[in-house]
Amino acid sequence: MFPKEVYIKRRNQLREIMKDGIALVLGNPEAPMNYAGNVYHYRQDSTFLYFFGIDHPGFAGVFDIDNNKDYIFGNDVDIDDIIWMGPQPSVVEQAARFGIEHTAPFNDLNSILAEAIKAGRKIHFLPVYRAENKILIHEMLGTPLNAIKENASEEFVKAVISLREIKDEYEIKELERAAAIGYEIHTTAMKMAKDGVYEREIAGECEAIALRAGGLLSFPAIVSKRGETLHNHEHGNLLKKGDLLLVDSGAETDTHYASDNTRTIPVGGKFSQKQKEVYEIVLAGINKGNELIRPGVTYQSIHLEVCKVLASGLKEIGLMKGNVEDAVKAGAHALFMPHGLGHMMGLDVHDMEDFGENLVGYDEKVQRIDQFGTAYLRLGKELKPGFVITNEPGIYFIPALMDKWKQEGLHLDFINYDKVNEYRNFGGIRLEDDVLVTKDGNRLIGKRIPVSVEEVEKIMC
Structure with missing residues (x-):
């Protein structure tokens, strides 16, 4: 990981480029090989890594462009997780490493997006390549599964490209x-x-x-x-x-x-x-x-x-x-x-x-x-x-x-x-x-x- 100031700068640059609305970046879930408990080596989504840094499954990041805030949504582990994986940092601790102050349980993402839609706010999301994340977009935003690609935000995509294409x-x-x-x-x-x-x-x-x-x-x-x-x-x-x-x-x-x-x-x-x-x-x-x-x-x-x-x-x-x-x-x-x-x-x-x-x-x-x-x-x-x-x-x-x-x-x-x-x-x-x-x-x-x-x-x- 880089110093947290690097991630803060990237997020600030993104907000300066984007006009308004909420920009959603889904982290990757685990990918089962042949059954749910036997997974491929984990690989986080690259854009999520670029802006939010957390290299674990079960997270989503949100830019609230209108209110100049960043959010991390994710769940703390329970005792069963600790037994199998050992002690894990909390969501708050992981977010703080990358300069993010606002956190919430993953399920709260759905209600926040629903409120934004009800208020007529624009929801930006990126093209989705994981089936699980396509289902999430469908369930949270009501976008038909076969229309997710064309409904991805070109404004958001171009903003991300303009930052990621220049290596620091x-x-x-x-x-x-x-x-x-x-x-x-x-x-x-x-x-x-x-x-x-x-x-x-x-x-x-x-x-x-x-x-x-x-x-x-x-x-x-x-x-x-x-x-x-x-x-x-x-x-x-x-x-x-x-x-x-x-x-x-x-x-x-x-x-x-x-x-x-x-x-x-x-x-x-x-x-x-x-x-x-x-x-x-x-x-x-x-x-x-x-x-x-x-x-x-x-x-x-x-x-x-x-x-x-x-x-x-x-x-x-x-x-x-x-x-x-x-x-x-x-x-x-x-x-x-x-x-x-x-x-x-x-x-x-x-x-x-x-x-x-x-x-x-x-x-x-x-x-x-x-x-x-x-x-x-x-x-x-x-x-x-x-x-x-x-x-x-x-x-x-x-x-x-x-x-x-x-x-x-x-x-x-x-x-x-x-x-x-x-x-x-x-x-x-x-x-x-x-x-x-x-x-x-x-x-x-x-x-x-x-x-x-x-x-x-x-x-x-």
Whole structure:
């Protein structure tokens, strides 16, 4: 947790932005695995953490904007809770840690909201992703379950985004902590990627490192020699010398700030010439992205510039042809990179994705491009100092996509399909850094994980 003054400042800033009414932030309940008493590891809602700090289930926070007050609603534990969980701080004690003076039992929330509705006051709530909280919204506000998403307050969402997207000094320190754990995860994976090792052994060690550091992984680890499947969570393959292993993993600190990095490494420690050629193209792409990231530039434009670097490299090795600018404008490069360059990162590995990508990653000035590949770009808008973003270009050879495009005769002026077919079993390569946008440019979050061919091969020896 941060000093309570940090949370007080955040809440005051929120009230300055919001016009009127009551703004409701529901904490997360427990999530049962297979019966009520056997639950998944608890994860608090990120926006609740950001404003109210309490990292336990059974709480809700309220901004009474009209009367300039904050409330925490929650219940004190009883003797049965103490027997199973040990002594617990009271609601008043927990609220005081985060500078909140007004508390009440959780059930009082319903009556307070009912009084506000009766008085004609505006009730703001955020998009809801937990089923239990959707039911709460339905019961307390009378919003139909199938209409909760569209009834969430865009004013409230935009206010929260405007605060959470700019990381302060405390948050940056936590992100650096997460990055240090991520560094250990990735360098350990590099040393483990040997002939005869199963993917699950490396995936298990990734998770163990995060647990030993006091947190969890920031998302389920992607550890796969079938890297052409972008989010491949299968870990059953036996690694063999000559395979490429894609490791996309990150850590979450005990305060829930994330890291998210990807490296692709040669099993056995040496890239083949063919692997090295493609790897160097992706490396040029990520380095170009890091070079271009600065305030005042849209991430959409950086995405497109990096795609030109990839297309140019693919042209040099004979997989693409024609004018590079025209190829990227037409979207031909998306056969090899069918995703966006990166996303926001912070308390969530895809920061604030529960609010919707269009509100988080786009605005009135920058709209999503409706074209295969680029349409999946999560972040397109102008960058500001304090943004923390990922930069993650990749090149993938996806047989089903290759066959589909060839059968449909797509982009024949830009793609050498016969040559592409020679890479049918190649897999995929992705590289990913976490980047802080600064006043004058950018800097990486944490020490850069080995990324050049020479660095990777050296650490794997």
